[in-house]
Amino acid sequence: MRISRRGLLGGAAAGAVFGALPATANAEQGLSQDDLHWADFLGAQDMVWQRIPRAWYEGPFLGNGFLAAALYKEPGANAIRITVDHSQVQDHRPQFGNEWGVARLAVGKLLLKPKAQITGVDLRLHLYDAELNGRILTDKGEIGLKLFVHATTDLLVLEVDGDCEVEFQPAEALSPRTIRENPPANFPRNPPAVTKTERDITIVNQPMIAGGPTATAYRTRGRTLLLSVAHKKDAEAAVRQAVKFAGPERLLRQQHQQWWHAFYQRSFLSIPDSLLQSFYWIQLYKLASASRETGPIMATTGPWIEPTPWPSLWNNLNVQLEYWPAYGSNHLELDPIPRTIKDTQRILIDALRPQFRGDSMGVRRSTDAQFDDAGFVGAPGFSSPDPEIGDLPWILHNVWLNYRHSMDERIRDEVLVPTLRKAMNYYLHFLSVGMDGRLHLAPTFSPEYGTAPDCNYDLALIRWSCRTLLELTADDPLAPKWREVLDKLVDYPVDQNGFMIGTGVPFAKSHRHYSHMLAVYPLYLVNGEQPERRELIERSLDHWISFEGALRGYSFTGASSISAGLGKGDDALKYLREFVARFAQANTMYFEAGPVIETPLSGAQSLHDMLCQSWGGVLRIFPALPASWRDAALQDFRTEGAFLVTASKKDGRTQFVRVRSLAGQPLKLRPGIEGPLQVRGARSWRQLPDGTLEIDLERGGEVLVHGPSPDLGIGPVPISTPAPRWGLPALPDGGQTVIVDLAAALNNDAITSEFHMGDGDFDGAGNTYPAAQLPQTGQTTDDGIPFEFVNGSEGTPNNVIPAAQTITLPPGNYMTLHLLAASDNGNTNRSMTITYADGTSQVPLQITDWRTSPAFGETEALRTSQMHARTGPQPVRLSIFHQKIPLDPAKQLVSITLPGAATPRPHLFAITLEKPK
Template identity: 45%
Template sequence: MYSIIKCYLRHILAVCVVSLCVMTGTAASSVKLDVDWPQFMSKQDMVWETLPEYWYESAYMGNGMLGLMIYKEPGQNYIRLETGNCAVHDHRKGKNDLFSIGRLLTGHFALHPKGEILDGKMRVDLWNAETTADIVTTKGKIHLHSFVHSDKMIIVTKTTTEGEEKDFRWEWVPAPSESPRYLFAKGEGNWIKVPEDYPLNPAPEVTGTEKEGMSYQKLQAGGETAVAWKETVKKGERVLWVNLTHSYPESNAREISRNELEDALRCGYKNLQKTHRQWWNAYYPASFLTLPEGVKENFYWIQMYKLASATRADRALIDCTGPWLTKTPWPNAWWNLNVQLTYWPLNASDRLDLAASLENALYNNVEQLRKNIPEAYRHDALGLGRTSNFYCATEPVGIPGVSKTAEVGLLTWACHNLWLIYRHKMDDALLRDKLFPLLKGAVNYYLHFLQKEEDGKLHLPATYSPEYGSAEDCNFDLSLLRWGCLTLIQSAERLKIDDPLLPKWKTVLEELTPYPMDENGLFIGRNTPYAFSHRHYSHLLAAYPLYTLNKEHPEDVDLIERSLHFWQSKTGAHQGYSLTGASSISSALGKGNDALAYLNKLFGRFLSVNTLYRESGPVIETPLSGAQSIHDMLLQSWGGKIRVFPAVPDAWQDVAFDGLRTEGAFKVSANRKAGKTEFIQVKSLAGEPCILVTDIARPFFKGKRNLEVKQLGEHTYQVDLQKGEEMLVYPEGTSPDLIIRPIQNTSIHCFGKKLKDKK
């Protein structure tokens, strides 16, 4: 009964001891990070040599709730400051669909110059999370400096002028308060069916002047949105202060908005800017990564900026747009891939505080997850539909074998994200109290529908493989069910929980039908081969990110390779995340050159000049998953092993990182020069078993005490590293320079809009 369990746990329970070494020596020297952070981050800024136009070119800022985008309005003579607030959404009762509970637009400020706009420049200062612009007109110049405060719900924009532009004016333009999906359908989205009974919200009420005013939007289903602004003038400097507030079910948005604005004015510009910069300057050094390729390095740090702009521990779940909503068919959170990919980079980059927004969305809304499934199964099961608001309210999850699109694995996949967060923290209270019961409820929904057939195997009735179609024994669901049962068993053993379902989970692992496949690799499901181009790698989840199929099992390698190549051979429907997924799967196989080749294809065709991304409408996950693809080349930690430089491409002869985090709660720093690993430093934060995989041929292990090291296999070592201890690993007989510095690459400011791009 336990053979399958042992098969999947064998990469965790290492038993082959090849040699035993006791390393002696003096105390380990610590790795030093030599980075001038302001100077280094200035190289990563987005720079526009001509003014951006359109949402997909704009400068953007955010604080995890408020958002601001700045660009020249196409075909018009003004600069647009598009505002957003993640809390602003509709609350219509009935169907939990994109027309009833979707995000809502707020509106924009228009900066109208006295003269005609001739040209200008713009820059996003990543280190300080501020945008500056110089706008040249026929009447003079306008110099703009803007930021969304890191903590307070305030947008601050300071302007100075030259020539006759001292008399430019501001205008507030409220947005329609209908679902952006409705607005998209009325424009270019004629493929979207609009409900016949979709009543419009009341028109917003705007009072005041360009110097001080209030925009008030009441929603027919309850709740309201208020935008308050005030401009102050001192010694030739004009400062526009803006607050956006949404309240529900209360109707006090206007009062809150006024109070927030008055509080900011009392703080003053200098104090607000100081506290704003302090937060951002403390954020970046959580970890460090440098690459020999300037474009990729620049891209990576913009994603780190984007993540902290899009969410915070106590703020919004990152949906398809983050704080930068626009007219779109996707005005909510998407759980069949988007949310999962979005949050992956936070683990290795050790920015786990931001990941709390995902944890809160799921852990704090368990009763809603129960309501998302049919009533007959609510006594022990939980589920999540394809799209939701920030409170996980979705349309009903389908019934396998009954519903045409029974997309039942989405909560289990989201639980895998939560598992990764737990594994990078190793907080057993979190596992016991939050994750274990949530995953149990997600797996329970599957258990209601498993059927034993004549072959003696357990099978699933037809479920939906995201974006492809329905199939019995759908590989998407088989892989998630197998991972879910394995993880529940592993968690119960760790927590010493004698759960009554333990025998059932073990039976599922023993008797669950194998993955359907043929000579081309993994099927979508039973009798359903991968026959037409499919952008989603839903049928390949076992290889990545679940790793239940992996390179440590020789019989899996060929299957993964065939499946990946056949999936990629049908390119017609592929999008950007098809490439980041292929990159990470290649890294899982240790094929760094392939991983980089796939990632390279993301750049140019799919990325906008500001690294935003769209498929009909904006979707935030793909560039962020590109950052995870970079992590996967440099550091992996699945299966209880720390793999340092597991898939570095030949083109990256020099690469370094400092303070990246792995499963088991280890902090890792490493340096590679001329294609060889010079040193690795590992610090244990939780005292978990430390198994290191390194390409150093004859590694020397050095700690503050004698370390017992067991060689478990080729390039694989187990070290008795205790909680709070760190070790240094380097080639025997060498004395490496233990300083990590930025690599001097030639490309800077790779993103933004250059003169040659001017339309």
């Protein structure tokens, strides 16, 4: 895909600007941007599945911001599950809190039940068309499959071609937090769903004790099933009409594809790293599948509901990170935060204790999509154990980002200013002058770490709030107070390791959240362009990220963005790659005890920060590209000030930067172009000593900045770092190793998260491995042998305890059976049965205790520095071992039979078979 010269500078401006360029640069630059080229480019980013996905974080997912679906194997059955969810479906009893009373609720599932035995899949999620196509493979043939969720209508369209029953099963309208605990004793359950049939339409009505109801309707037309879901007063009538009057599949697909094609073409980004380029475009697909400006703010799971302890919104990081990629990618139509803030002003007032409601607003830490929940926002001095009071200002930073990227005065005047004014008023209640004459903040809570006076999380938000209000409404009656706060507010507490949590509270333990560094990112109040602050940022970042144990995915995307802000592209790439290697799942999803959607989306923002930054009123082009990225391309990247940026870097040299103004704001540009510059299309411009260009550009105007003889073409850059596709590739069968799928045999949970250490039990005493210290991808290699194990969400079985069961193995001739295993309550020294095609053999099963050093010649494949006990983490070193069991390569292997139950118990996490050399 190469965008034409006219695409770079449209209309009359194109002729005026390009007419003056040298002939070599004025030549035609390539083909126009058309559907065929976009289909080719995005087709290279598609996810594919040549193995059956076992869970939501492995399989394909679809959605339209409201209706959503995900596909994976139905546990324990010869069936494929397609989940059916809707982002508006929730409980409506806030008196029971966000975990139960206003939790998101599952709708149900479609089960695809072939008559024959499922043996595999061959599926492809076409990003450009937002459609899943492929085959379900069985021992008696193939079943064709096509699936899409209509982009603008709550309609799921499923086409099944083959001998396969399709059945819809409604889910109980109960919070998915049941994965962790039972509902409160006084919590009445919603009534069961009621199903009825009207001619060829089946309607499932889910009544609710409060709110709702939820209705699902479906019908079949030939090989096609149409399904719709609604959650509102007239839900049944809405879904009946949706499936009854749906147009022909051809027209539905055409409407659907038109929306998605237009969506993608609003911006363009290309980098030479195949893995991360595909990851980026999958995140845009994910965001558009999960959110719309007119819909609810995404819950932590997105619209896809699975068993999770996080069934609502979390407003102290998750909501904010979810929407950052929407701004630079030019997709403000996906951001519902400004509208939601405007619509929930009364709820934001009532979230506070009565004595603060006269002049203030706040948001509770976790809520439903309307910010509703039980209880009050914390208040220092009011018996609040963790007074977390800065979450509303941080959400308003997203509103500010939307405003700055759109320059929409309605957002400024109707949402941002009035709400931020009252959020700042809440802070004023807890600021007081100390003995040093400085304003100090009473003890508040730094998200997920602890409480401290002069908490850096809040000091950063106070400074940002006052500065922003003064910029937007300097003649406000409260302006003198905001200036006083800025003049007198205490400095950020720091020590020899950098930013502290607050006064007297150092950063001294592993912590996934960068709340104490909010002034650095994303607020940029303290930044790398302040020479006196740069070393502080570097020291703080190094200290924070050095504490292993509780670091999670967004720790590394945050470290990547902070590094990008320092201009350290190689470090930014290192941290982003660390996130991908350790945490990104097969389909780019992510979990922390349960599904959470924000971290991969924040990884897309890390890429934005590497390619274009626009904080502090300055546009920075390619500010943090890694040295290995010699090429990069952007088109219509949206920035603060409502500018659209198009830029190209080729062979290590920035060719040109084009900026189009949507709002007539002052333009300051650091183009990153070496040598003398030519600036075409501006009314006037000047270059500052630091190289920044100040350009006078009217609304609708465009400027082109370039050096000598620029190449003005834009298109996909050459891939220098290739990678396999996302999804599940076929297990290697022609190489030396074959990974065994143990999913059907798993019967024990030995891995727990730091959030809840009580759901697993490795040793019979409730002790487990810490999930955060094991590869979350479930992949590891030891001594050249690859293993795949399960490090899943809470309550997920992840190992096999022997109980005389037989495990069928891929038939073939093998020389070694490799185990990823550990023993509990002592070393295991027993035997197991190897079954070959012509007989059996007994072999030793010798596995070392998880707390000790190898006793039987194993290697330590995985190690942790902690053990999770029911009472908390303990400083106990644990191992999972790699044991090798010789096989007879002259015989065809069939199965293994494990010994009977006994103590000590071996735990098998993974099996890999090695072929003869």
